[in-house]
Amino acid sequence: QKEVEQDPGPLSVPEGAIVSLNCTYSNSAFQYFMWYRQYSRKGPELLMYTYSSGNKEDGRFTAQVDKSSKYISLFIRDSQPSDSATYLCAMSPGGSASKIIFGSGTRLSIRP
Amino acid sequence: DTAVSQTPKYLVTQMGNDKSIKCEQNLGHDTMYWYKQDSKKFLKIMFSYNNKELIINETVPNRFSPKSPDKAHLNLHINSLELGDSAVYFCASSPLGSTGELFFGEGSRLTVL
Structure with a gap:
């Protein structure tokens, strides 16, 4: 079992939809959680x-x-074509950024 | 000004050759990294280096060697290239004490024929 599991998609939704991206993990030592976007x-x-x-909100992203x-999870509200990208979850137990483990990414496409 | 820049963007080479990828960061960060991203987008750390300590992922073959002339540069040298080395290699940097914020370059796509 991989430490971090992420559905690779692809996920295609119409513009304006709410998008939900998810990851599961097995290591209970993870304390820091990140989402990276890759065009x-x-x-x-x-x-x-x-x-x-907990939750953290930044504009259209939660x-x-x-x-x-x-x-x-990562939620994207009012999705835009410019949100089309691969989204990588990442997590770390802390101590150093070199301990970050990445998910394999979900490819998201927003249809105009 | 590009924060993390790496060259070349593309390399196509034959098996058995040696190649280098250069990386420079102008963010003043203390730690630099090399990551490998395979065709399935899986991003895996190869090295981290903070001018005092080199941490090597034990799964990385010793044909791969990082070289850091100074704090702002971390180059990757690969000897005796194999087909399985074909991937996108990303350089990244982070500030001291970072637990999650990495700044990536645009990647160097290596194809071994």
Whole structure:
């Protein structure tokens, strides 16, 4: 079993829809949870960063962490074609960024 | 100004050759990394380096070696290239004490024929 599991998609939704992206993990030591967005032929960029359980909102994006279920989610409201990208979840026990484990990414396409 | 830049963007080479990828960051970060992303988008750390400590992922073959001339540069040298080395290699950097914020370059796509 991989430490971090993520549905690879692809996921295709119409513009304006609410998107839900999810990851599960097995290592209970993970404390820091991230979502990175990667456009085609580009490097990943940090989108959301949360510590421990709870919700964090930033504009149209909401990150949710449920440590009891070992489950994290990213919600995108009012999705736009510019949101079309691969979304990588990532998590770490802390101590160093070198301990970050990435999910394999979900490819998202927003149809105009 | 590009924060993390790596060159070349594309490399096509034959099996058995040696190649290098260069990386530079102008963010003043203390730690730099090399990641490998395979065809399924799985991103895996190869090395982290903070000018005092090199941490090597034990699964990385010793044909891969990082070289850091200074804090702002971390190059990747690959000897005796194999077909399985074909991937996109990303350089990244992070500030001291970071637990999750990585700044990535645009990637170097290596194809071994």
